[in-house]
Structure formats: structure tokens, C-alpha cells
Amino acid sequence: MSDMVLQEVDALFSTLSQPVFLLDRQGRCLVPRQPDTFMLPATLQENVLVSKSGYLFLTLPGLETYTLATKDRPESHDVLLLCAKLIQTFKQEQGITKELGNALKRLLHEELSVQEMDTLMHDYDIAQDTPRATLFINFSRLHQQIPHDTLAEYIPLSETDLLIPLDTRNLVIARDLTDEGQEELMEYAMALLDTLQNELGLHALIGIGQVARSLQDLPASYEQAKKAIQIGSLFQPETQIYQYHNLILERFMMDCAPEDAKPYIAAVFNRETAKLFSDEMLETVNVFINRDLNLTDAARDLYIHRNTLVYRLDKIQKVSGLDLRHFKDAMLFKLADDLRKRDTSKTRK
Secondary structure (H helix, E strand, O other): OOHHHHHHHHHHHOOOOOOEEEEOOOOEEEEOOOOOEOOOOOOOOEOOEEEEOOEEEEEOOOOOOOEEEEEOOOOHHHHHHHHHHHHHHHHHHHOOOHHHHHHHHHHHOOOOOHHHHHHHHHHOOOOOOOOEEEEEEEEOOOOOOOOHHHHHHHOOOOOOOEEEEEEOOEEEEEEEOOOOOHHHHHHHHHHHHHHHHHOOOOOEEEEEOOOEOOHHHHHHHHHHHHHHHHHHHHHOOOOOEEEHHHOHHHHHHHHOOHHHHHHHHHHHOOOOOOOOOOHHHHHHHHHHHHOOOOHHHHHHHHOOOHHHHHHHHHHHHHHHOOOOOOHHHHHHHHHHHHHHHHHHHHHHO
């Protein structure tokens, strides 16, 4: 239960002529704040009044166990039921509570029981079968720490989207895709990235998982979104948004065993080509490939004359035997280069 709700409960209880206590699952008194601990009945159930040792107890429904207690008097039954209803109203008015955030975080890590899942959907009116895709947002610079409630004010969310804080550097949005497709989802991610950078000055990476057809499928989409950043930032460091379903080739290369990859890397990067593939030459090749083997476009992006680019490609063909103007040779180079980047990254770690 959030501090704001506890404050409202405390203010409410202080006005009652009959003392009412809010207890945690160990029986410790949260409202009013005092060191007393109650011996809770062993037979407590949600929304069921239980009498023990002169006190009447009522356990509140929800994902975190809280119990109300008061002296067992004729009017105590109605007092506890009214208090329980008012606490539920306080929680609903606050919207996304700390309790909900913790529950959704546990959902992503597959830690919720079936009963807790049912309670989550019931208490917060979360539809079971709404199609959602997860956006994993990583604030990649260590010094960037903005409270999640501040971030929530800037992040555009629909009523059925779920905002799930993880820690100071990561959060997740489960985006409702009932009326959206992949194109609209990408536009949303781009708008979100623009907001984070231009309005909050935050550098972020966004990974997008595949569509989850139910709440139970969200953990898989979450893992895919995390993996999209891990793989995408290695092979496409110039990009900040990575969609898992668009990284098929990159995922294949990540799954290729290092020992199996060595012969293919050596076919391109070897003793004969070591001097040829300088940082400048590698940039030339990558820009040329990224511009779909278009000489004019690549030369423009590299700020060199078209003839200079042709000269460099001729030199690569002469030394390595690869004519990168042909798709097959360009594809071979890209595969070998990406596998080399992957293995170099693993070695540094």
C-alpha cells in the first residue's frame, strides 16, 4: 500500500470514536503507527469477519495482505466493512499504486500465483485477453535517475496500457494493441523516445517484444524486448529502437556457436586482409551495405566522391576476392563482420 493511501487511512481512522487498526501480514500495526503487534487468527480469509481474543478482524482483498482490527462490539461489524470500502476507494482514486507496480513486476518475472493473477485482474480491472506488446526502456547512462512518478507524467499512456517500473534504470510499458498494428507501435516508440530525449534530456534504448495475446504471455514478450536491446545494440549501435521480430538474422548469429563461426569469420578477416580493413574501410563498407549497395547514396553519406568509393571497393575485391557490389559477396561480408563483432564483444566482457 502506498504512503499516500496510508496517510489517508491514518487521517480517516483518527476521526473515529472507536479505534480501528490497520495491520500487515505479521500483525504489526501500520495505522496508527505504534509498536504493538496483534496475534492474527489462523482462520483469516479475505472479506470474512473473524473474532478472536476480544477483537474483530477483517482481511482486505488485494495482492498484499492487510487486516483491519477493532474491539469486538455490536457496531464493529459495520465499522470494519465501511473502513474496508473507504480504503478500497482511496486506492482506486490514486490510480497506479505501488502495490500494482510490484504486482506487475512480479507478473513479468512469472512470480504470481493463479489466485494472485485473478485478484490483479479483478481489483484493477485489467482485461485478460487484451493484445499487448512490451516496450522495455533502458536509461543507459548511470547518472540518469528520475522518479517513475515524474516519468509517468510525460509518457503517453492509454487507460488500458500498463506502466511497470523495474528499477532506477529500467521500466516497461505493456502497450494495448487492440486498435494498433506494428507500424503504429513503432510510431509510438519513436514519439516516446523523442519525448524522453527532448523534454527530459534522457538517453534511452527501447526494445519491443512480440505481441502477447494474454496477461500470461507478457513475460515472454518482456524477455524478447530485453533481448532486442541486447542484440540490437551490438549489431546496430547507431539505432535506439529495436524490434525483436526484425532481428531474425541477428538472433541467428547470436545462436551460432563461436567454434562454428570461426571458419566463416576467417574467410573474410584474416592475415591477408588485416591491413585492408581499417576503421575507415569498415565504415565505408557498412555504409555501402546499409544504403542497399547504392554507390551514389553511400558516397553522399560518407562525404566522399563516388570515384573514391569505387576505388575502395576495387581495392577490397583485389585483396579479399569479395566484390561488394554483388549481393552475395556483400551478404558474406556482413555475416562475417557481425559474427566478429559478437565474438569481440564477448571477449571484452
